[in-house]
Amino acid sequence: MLVRLRGFREFGIIIFIIIISILIGIRNPRFLTWGNIHDMLLDTAILSILAVGMTMVLVTGGIDLSSESGLALTGMIAGMMIKGNPHFSPLLMLLIGMVLGGIFGAITGLIVSKGKVYPIIATLSMMYVYRGITFIISGGKWINAYEMPDSFKNMATGKLLGFSNLITIAIVVYLVFYFFVNHTRTGREIYAVGSNIEAARIIGINTEFIIWLVYTLSGVLYGLAGVMWVARYASAQNDTASGFVMTIVAACVLGGVSISGGVGTISGVLLGSIMIGIINNALPMIRVSPFWKMALQGLIILVAVLVNILISRNAERAQLKRREARALYHE
Amino acid sequence: MNKKVGLNFGTLFRWEGILVILIIGTSIVNGRLSTHFWSYAGIMDALAVFLEKGFMVLSMVFVLIIGDIDISVASITALSSVVMALSYKAGLPMMLALIVALAVGAGCGFFNGLLISRVPNISAIIVTLAGSSLYRGIAYILLGDQAVGGFPSWYSYLAWGYLGKTNIPFIIVVFLLCALIYGLILHRSTFGRKLYAMGNNLTAARFSGVPVVKIKQIVFTLNGLMAGVAAIFLTSKLGSSRPNIATGYELEVIAIAVLGGVSPSGGRGGIVGACLALILMRLLRYGMGLKNIPGQVMMVIIGIVLVGVVMIPNLLSSSKRRIKITKLPE
Numbered sequence: 015m016l017v018r019l020r021g022f023r024e025f026g027i028i029i030f031i032i033i034i035s036i037l038i039g040i041r042n043p044r045f046l047t048w049g050n051i052h053d054m055l056l057d058t059a060i061l062s063i064l065a066v067g068m069t070m071v072l073v074t075g076g077i078d079l080s081s082e083s084g085l086a087l088t089g090m091i092a093g094m095m096i097k098g099n100p101h102f103s104p105l106l107m108l109l110i111g112m113v114l115g116g117i118f119g120a121i122t123g124l125i126v127s128k129g130k131v132y133p134i135i136a137t138l139s140m141m142y143v144y145r146g147i148t149f150i151i152s153g154g155k156w157i158n159a160y161e162m163p164d165s166f167k168n169m170a171t172g173k174l175l176g177f178s179n180l181i182t183i184a185i186v187v188y189l190v191f192y193f194f195v196n197h198t199r200t201g202r203e204i205y206a207v208g209s210n211i212e213a214a215r216i217i218g219i220n221t222e223f224i225i226w227l228v229y230t231l232s233g234v235l236y237g238l239a240g241v242m243w244v245a246r247y248a249s250a251q252n253d254t255a256s257g258f259v260m261t262i263v264a265a266c267v268l269g270g271v272s273i274s275g276g277v278g279t280i281s282g283v284l285l286g287s288i289m290i291g292i293i294n295n296a297l298p299m300i301r302v303s304p305f306w307k308m309a310l311q312g313l314i315i316l317v318a319v320l321v322n323i324l325i326s327r328n329a330e331r332a333q334l335k336r337r338e339a340r341a342l343y344h345e
Numbered sequence: 346m347n348k349k350v351g352l353n354f355g356t357l358f359r360w361e362g363i364l365v366i367l368i369i370g371t372s373i374v375n376g377r378l379s380t381h382f383w384s385y386a387g388i389m390d391a392l393a394v395f396l397e398k399g400f401m402v403l404s405m406v407f408v409l410i411i412g413d414i415d416i417s418v419a420s421i422t423a424l425s426s427v428v429m430a431l432s433y434k435a436g437l438p439m440m441l442a443l444i445v446a447l448a449v450g451a452g453c454g455f456f457n458g459l460l461i462s463r464v465p466n467i468s469a470i471i472v473t474l475a476g477s478s479l480y481r482g483i484a485y486i487l488l489g490d491q492a493v494g495g496f497p498s499w500y501s502y503l504a505w506g507y508l509g510k511t512n513i514p515f516i517i518v519v520f521l522l523c524a525l526i527y528g529l530i531l532h533r534s535t536f537g538r539k540l541y542a543m544g545n546n547l548t549a550a551r552f553s554g555v556p557v558v559k560i561k562q563i564v565f566t567l568n569g570l571m572a573g574v575a576a577i578f579l580t581s582k583l584g585s586s587r588p589n590i591a592t593g594y595e596l597e598v599i600a601i602a603v604l605g606g607v608s609p610s611g612g613r614g615g616i617v618g619a620c621l622a623l624i625l626m627r628l629l630r631y632g633m634g635l636k637n638i639p640g641q642v643m644m645v646i647i648g649i650v651l652v653g654v655v656m657i658p659n660l661l662s663s664s665k666r667r668i669k670i671t672k673l674p675e
Binding site for chain 1 (some may be wrong): 394416460464465466468469471472474475476477478479480481483485486488489580584593595596599600603609610639641642643644645646647648649652655656659660
């Protein structure tokens with residue numbers, strides 16, 4: 015029943031995406047051109063990668079507010095590195111970003127798992143810590159486009175099979191994490207920890223390790239996204255992605271991830287990210303002032319959370335009814 | 346129950362003692378950094394500049410004690426300030442505009458509380474996270490990237506003025522009054538006891554007849570109201586209103602409350618500790634300011650202090666206390 019409902023839910027998001035695209039397309043025909051759709055996917059690529067990391071954290075019942083400034087910090091370090099060593103290949107930069115992000119994520123993860131600090135307190139603090147370090151190492155300066163070699167910027171502009179490289183990277187990330195979350199033991203253990211941490215501990219899952227792991231993986235992904243961000247916008251700034259964590263959380267809850275843990279699928283999050291990408295892209299096209307974006311995002315999160323709760327309550331009720339019917343039948 | 350409360354008070358007093366020692370230590374260091382520090386005017390001004398955050402701390406203590414969190418306070422402050430400025434500009438008398446600010450704050454808090462208390466299985470984290478985006482977003486919609494200023498001259502008295510002919514800053518008097526009221530409510534009323542009961546065990550509290558829904562609603566509304574109060578004093582201090590004021594305040598307010606011995610998991614802490622932590626935080630910032638440490642670095646230090654304060658006791662007694670990541674279904 016739950017599986018069917020979740021499938022229904024994803025189907026619902028797809029229908030909604032189609033309807034909203036047609037409506038915006040009527041208002042502004044340019045919206046549905048291939049160029050714009052490609053641009054939209056390009057923006058969504060980075061968001062969707064971040065959303066995967068956030069999803070795993072949310073599934074364990076935590077939250078990672080530090081991802082936006084972790085992204086800025088890895089982006090800044092990567093920018094400074096590529097400025098000093100223009101011969102570094104883009105692939106190496108992505109790898110460096112993932113390692114750096116992994117280190118930052120591992121620190122946050124240790125604070126949450128070993129230090130037993132509430133995820134919200136730990137990641138709120140680390141959000142400001144990483145942001146502050148970004149300012150300190152950069153001295154308040156930006157890394158600009160002319161300071162980056164073409165090979166690095168080509169990461170975003172170059173294409174593979176008609177898609178920008180960034181989109182290809184996002185697809186690879188999705189395939190890898192789809193497999194990891196659904197078909198590996200560790201991946202399933204993340205859900206076990208999120209559904210019932212006591213039970214998970216009793217059946218022998220190393221819950222501390224799993225919690226540390228999700229923050230580290232979130233770090234690896236925001237490190238990757240940080241390098242991609244700098245390549246895409248060809249600048250590394252101190253306030254890169256400031257406030258972006260709201261967008262990430264919005265994409266997750268839109269995709270059906272429960273903030274209290276245990277529930278959330280990779281495919282749902284992909285749809286959620288695409289939906290946010292469409293909304294962000296469409297707002298300027300239908301001439302909504304950019305100042306509306308922030309409030310709309312908050313509203314979207316609230317509505318999505320309420321809908322999630324409604325759906326899961328209905329599912330639970332249906333399940334109870336079914337159990338009741340079965341009990342009556344056996345009598 | 347009695348025994349546990351007694352024990353908690355014991356640890357609290359010890360913690361407050363540590364805070365006092367830290368305050369004295371920081372004061373001595375500050376005194377060495379600046380010759381102006383050890384004067385009545387120096388200390389008073391040092392404290393007064395910071396106190397708008399104090400109003401937010403008081404009600405945040407309530408929120409944390411019932412085991413919830415509110416990360417939308419900074420945005421509520423921004424929205425209250427913007428609406429206040431706009432309604433003054435639209436021709437409302439300043440006095441009424443101040444009331445509008447309070448009403449906006451309380452309204453936002455009420456909205457938070459409504460969702461958090463009535464909707465089952467919703468978490469305060471996500472509601473206030475969305476709220477922080479929503480409220481500041483509305484402020485941006487209303488004002489864009491503009492600033493509104495030009496308030497009547499008496500308005501700056503609120504943050505900068507002194508009480509009557511004395512040399513006691515007005516804001517300190519107001520804050521002490523608020524702190525007294527909050528302290529009395531928390532430590533001397535049944536309402537306060539109910540807050541602790543909810544923080545220690547929400548389910549048990551509900552079955553003992555504590556009106557959990559109503560109290561959550563009140564606590565979040567109060568938190569919004571105090572964000573409105575903070576908006577009034579902050580705008581008075583700045584002299585103008587912008588949608589991006591008070592950015593990052595939520596971290597500092599929560600950090601101060603937690604530094605003051607209020608446990609983010611609920612049920613522990615008090616107003617006295619929070620006030621001491623407020624003074625300590627101000628003195629630390631004062632000292633860092635004297636050393637020309639930029640604001641960004643201060644945020645790093647505050648973040649590390651917050652994590653450290655929560656983490657160190659946990660590490661010391663890691664075998665005894667276990668993390669409660671999942672909440673019991675309500």
